[in-house]
Amino acid sequence: MELLSAMHLDELSLRFSQINMYPLFDIAHYIISVLALKEQAGTADVAQRSPLACWVSAMIYCFGGAMLSSLLLAEPLIAPLSNNTNIFLASFIWYIVFYCPGDLAYKCFTFQPLRLVLAGMKEVTRTWKVVGGVTQGQKYYKDGWLAIIAVGWSRGAGGGLLANFEQLVRGIWKPETNELLKMTYATKVTLIGSVLFTFQQRGSLPLAKHHFMLIYSVFLVVLKVRMMIGGPSMSPFSAFETLLFSSLFGWQKQASEKGTSALTAGKMSPTSSSAASANDVKESEERCPDPTLPDTNANILETERKKSSISEEEDKNDNIVSKKKD
């Protein structure tokens, strides 16, 4: 803190923490969220078949965090709908992004420099949401810091955590994956932020809240911009994750492999070893799809999934053949 005051950052961070998200930052959040929805496969078709389903999906993208944290805290799920101004802003942006003639609005918003600015501003709203969620959770559970973390996380990354049900609104169902099984960068960084802000609130971190909000926001914006320019291959967490994963969940395997290598030699299936290596190279990925970037880990997992579905298919075909023989 002395360092920060020495750098005259004290007043800056205090002013920063008093910025009102409405309207500019909220608008940036709505634009980036609706763009992410539009870039999902099949959404253009849904927008033409059922504008209402498309609108509901867009609202889940924009207000999913508030909905999920409301659900967890047994507050009205439709509370976000009662804020007319925000809903109108989000609906207006949804309308021009999806139905503007010649896709002008979409083309305008996806102009790279503008998108960078908007994405940066959206990340700032994430800080505000996590702080809001942690504060909201603290009102309910003074000491239940696990519950507080959960509320902060769901408030900041709700759209992602609700992805399965948001897709269901659009007629898509992908049970084989979800944000818990394969966390995106946004979900991870929100979880880390929620943990840190919860400890800050409990006085476990030697940092004032406004300083921490500034630092976390700068961290989010810098990472986001770097990822959008340099691609997800520059994931900031992969080293940390590999370390955490191997220290918590990987050492047993290594230990048992060493200890019982003589016993289990030859029993190890190639699948499990490839799964382990896939975990080792596990990298964070962004929700916003970027088809030009190599996504090795996803490819590996995808290939494995395909293999298994293929073998299921083969089993089925075998069944059919054997039944036909009968």
Place this chain on the structure above:
Amino acid sequence: MELLSAMHLDELSLRFSQINMYPLFDIAHYIISVLALKEQAGTADVAQRSPLACWVSAMIYCFGGAMLSSLLLAEPLIAPLSNNTNIFLASFIWYIVFYCPGDLAYKCFTFQPLRLVLAGMKEVTRTWKVVGGVTQGQKYYKDGWLAIIAVGWSRGAGGGLLANFEQLVRGIWKPETNELLKMTYATKVTLIGSVLFTFQQRGSLPLAKHHFMLIYSVFLVVLKVRMMIGGPSMSPFSAFETLLFSSLFGWQKQASEKGTSALTAGKMSPTSSSAASANDVKESEERCPDPTLPDTNANILETERKKSSISEEEDKNDNIVSKKKD
């Protein structure tokens, strides 16, 4: 209003608005709801395999609206279960419709003139539910009229909106469709009613509530009876919908098609044009299936869906072949 008083309708509508739904109208609602459940494919099997699952499904059909609006407003989900009398009535009707020897109760209730009367009475309960939902929503959100509309709508059309999860109780999962992607007549008319009653409550409509309840109920009953006699081809909304759809979500396409026809010529895929034409002929359909009626729009969509699943299948088979070659 002068016109109505001139026609001595003032007292009539006031008395009408004071009718108690319990027990007669509620019974009609339960009968029509349970009949709709029984006419779903595979329900007879479920009724034999697991009467409990069948009963839960029936309760969602009968009380889905109350459940969904409770969920949205964070009121206890099982509140409907606490009303013993209504639950017993609904359970008794469920029992005789599903388990009466020789299907006597079902045959009796589906006798066309009786069913017409019951369906008309059920529509009257819809008015009461929408009004109840709008009043309930207003208690929570004085100015959030979007939230109020949502509560009124979910209260009046909850069974339909919960259809995916009701089917899940019976072991059926159809993610590719839901009430938002393809709204039925009942869902549409409830949405319109909820919008109108919300504006009436806010004083934006020059009509007293009891007059409006009478008019809306008569409108619902007449439409319902006409549809049951004449079939869904006489949809009252198709013209209005086409107009609304093309003015809000279709003009851009036409504009861009005209403006850029030279540029995009030859790029337009046959699929998207057929989807557009499918939307143009979109018609409202009733939940109660009527196998004798042609359902062209559903057929078109079904055919498209089949095509896509077939091509997925072909992809899979190609994978298998290529893998076997390896």
Place this chain on the structure above:
Amino acid sequence: MELLSAMHLDELSLRFSQINMYPLFDIAHYIISVLALKEQAGTADVAQRSPLACWVSAMIYCFGGAMLSSLLLAEPLIAPLSNNTNIFLASFIWYIVFYCPGDLAYKCFTFQPLRLVLAGMKEVTRTWKVVGGVTQGQKYYKDGWLAIIAVGWSRGAGGGLLANFEQLVRGIWKPETNELLKMTYATKVTLIGSVLFTFQQRGSLPLAKHHFMLIYSVFLVVLKVRMMIGGPSMSPFSAFETLLFSSLFGWQKQASEKGTSALTAGKMSPTSSSAASANDVKESEERCPDPTLPDTNANILETERKKSSISEEEDKNDNIVSKKKD
């Protein structure tokens, strides 16, 4: 009651009803729940791919009842998370069961005599949960005993009732089955307990609460231990169920079959008769899989399901062939 006092059981049952579940019985519940999760197919893979998803699944297994009853009563869903001590106990057990080197903890807990003791203790927590749920429900709904039963049931058997969504966390989706369609022994016995405790609370049973808690617990433990030793073929309910089922839901069929046998002769499909016989031999099954035991009913249903999926597959293949011919 005179009999019980004569047997000096009065004080025993009073003391029994004052046992604190924390920590020993709770620990037994967590161990048995996490073991049940670990024995689900594919969980080892999930534990390696995403420890977070695995942890969430484990928490649903351990605290699903509290979550489901909270959802039904519109209390905060994450309330169980706010109890730090219990969460830590459950998480610690989850950690050692899944990640202990050489699977030592798992092997230790599944040592048959220890598992018998733990399973017995877990059944005691079921009594406490059902009583807790019934008491909680009574606070909300004084006379709505159907709602009270539902809360007691969901509190005692929440993990099972939430199974579909717990599997979704692990990327598995089995819509064709759920606890309502095919109730396990645990779900059935909890439902019976919830019904009995609700009537006891309302004063309809001539038995004090602590006596009833002792009797129900002994009943649960004895049955559970007998089933673990003797296998599910010794289901205690099958006779009672067959009687109840045939008296409530089967007599109509018999009646109509007798009455209209001349009319319907030859119309009865072989599928429906086999389905009926499958119902007649319906037996309760335990969630904990026991691969050594014959599970005839499940086999029959499984075979039927396979047949239908095979025929679907054939339909698809036919479509492909016919399409290719075009």
